[in-house]
Structures are given as C-alpha cells and as structure tokens.
Amino acid sequence: MEIIIAAILGIAAIAVIGVLGWNKALKKQVIEKTADLRKSEEKFRSILENALEGMYRTSPEGAFLKANPAMARLLGYESPEALVANLTDVRKQMYVDPGLLYLEGFMTDITKRKKAEEKLRAANRQLQDIIEFLPDATFVIDQDKKVIAWNRAIEEMTGVPKNEILGKGDYAYAVPFYGDRRPILIDLVECPIGDLEESYDVAGKKGHIKFVEQFLPTLYDGRGAYVWATASPLCDKKGNLMAAIESIRDVTDRKQAEERLKETNRELDAFVYTLAHDLRTPLTVIIGYADYLHENSREKLDEQELNCLENISNSGREMDHLMEDLLALAKVGQLERPARP
Secondary structure (H helix, E strand, O other): OOOHHHHHHHHHHHHHHHHHHHHHHHHHHHHHHHHHHEEEHHHHHHHHHHOOOEEEOOOOOOEEEEEEEHHHHOOOOOOOHHHHHOOHHHHHHOOOOOOOOOOEEEEEEOHHHHHHHHHHHHHHHHHHHHHHHOOOOOEEOOOOOOOOOOHHHHHHHHOOOOOHHOOOOOHHHHHHHHHOOOOOOOHHHOOOHHHOOOOOOOOEOOOOOOEEEEEOOOOHOOOOEEEEEEEEEEEEEOEEEEEEEEEEOOOHHHHHHHHHHHHHHHHHHHHHHHHHHHHHHHHHHHHHHHHHHHHHHOOOHHHHHHHHHHHHHHHHHHHHHHHHHHHHHHOOOOOOOOOOO
C-alpha cells in the first residue's frame, strides 16, 4: 500500500511540474505577443498621427472614437480632441443613412484636384466651342481613331450630324467623303509625303502639317466640291500622339476662278498670236517700204512727203514695240497654281 501511495504521489508531482512548465512557456508567449501588439499599436498610432489623409473611427452611436490631426484640420478643428468632443453623431452631422453602425475611413482634401479637373473641363469646353464655330469643316479623332469632335461646318458639308458620328471608329468618318471605310488624310499624318502624292491631286507638308487637294463628288448631296484639306497630329508635352485634327475647306469657287482665268489666258494667247502673225507681218512690210522710199526717192519727193514717210516708219516701229510689250505682258500674266488656297 505504501508503495502504491508513493507511486501516485510521484506521478502527481511529475504532472504538477509539467503544468508549471507549460504555464511558464505560455506566459512567455503571452509576453511576446503583447510586446508585438504594442509595437503594432505604436506603429498604427504613428501612421495615424502623421498621415496626410484624414483617418477616423466611430462608435455604433455615431460618435467619433478616434481621429487623426489631418481629419481635424479637414473639418476645421484645432485638434482631434476638439473634433471628438464636437461631432457626437456622425450619422446626422456627416451622413444621411441612420442605419450606419461603425465607420472607419479616410478623408483626403481633393480641392486642388477638383479645381484642376474643372479647369481642364472648362478648357476642353472652350476648345470644343472653338472647333464648333470654325468656318472650315473640322473633325478630331483620338488615339483609337474614334471621332471626338465634329463641327457645324462639316455637318453642312457632309450631311452627317454629330450625334451620328461622335464615338464612331473603324474609319466611319471616311464614308461621307469617299463612300467607304478607308484611311484618309487624318490617318496619314505620320506617313511619308510620297504616300499622299499617290492618292491626291496635290499633296505637300509644312512642318507637322500635311495638306492635300482633291475633288470629292459625294459632298453636298452629290454635287461634289474641290476641297483643300490639312491635317496635323495633336501631341502631349512628351511628344506622344494623343489625337489628330483635320480641317477641310471648300475651294470650289477658287478652282472655278482658276478655270476662268485659264480661259482668259487662252483667249489672251490667241489674241497675242493674232498680233504676232496677222498684224506684225504687214506692219513689217509697211515699215520696210517707208524706209526704202525715204532713202531711195529723196530727189523725187519734196520735204513734206519725206516727213510723211519718216512718220510712217516711226509710227510703225512704235506699234511694233507696243506689240512686243503686249507679248511680254501675256507671258507674265500666265496663271500659276498657288501653293495653298
């Protein structure tokens, strides 16, 4: 019996020792976890205190439990303590939903950003207004080749209202001009000028601006028109292509004036030809006879008759000089194709 009691006591002693050892290890873990938690809390507090954004936490009743200095400044309080003391029901004082319980969040002053956005929107509206009232037909496409501007003048020229074309891509803007979807001048702003010369009657460039001239039979409900088109890329400050713009001017009146001037030049050429061949030939004979008689018939003619011959010769030469001047004027007045309208 004594042996059994001794054994039981031994086992109990061992168990007590084991429990004490486990409690000691557990206590060590608790201490370590507590230290980690304290470090985490200190880190959080540092972030909270130094954050540029407003940060806060509320209770289920809507009272501020915690707020950082940035939050206090954003809401016009001198300190987080003043904010917590004055805002007692965030649901009524800041929000309209009474069913809110806890709230945690961030608040950032975006006034400068919003003002910048509004300034950008105003500039964009101003640009849209400028494009809208340009006298030349004008449209703009973005990087995805979708139409982002289509002004009144181009509506009148093509018969396509802006609400039917804005946002369209896949060369939809080419259809009113060429009858099908295909790359046009605005798509070729970065192409070599040689590619344009193969497709247009007249093509050239000045800096980043490409220009072409062509007759388009589909414009103005099929009446057609001669147009002078210019296109240029729109790039950001770094030179990256952001969009492209094309303006199209109806130069039909100018072309018709050119044709009339050409016709006038042709008539002038015919007139000059008449002067050169039909009038100068007999004039040369008259001058020649007058000079011959003046030199070879002096003895048979009196002074008055000799003066008449001399006047005939001089007048003939003056007329010959006049016709030479007319010939020179006709050559100077020939029409040359202008470089731009």
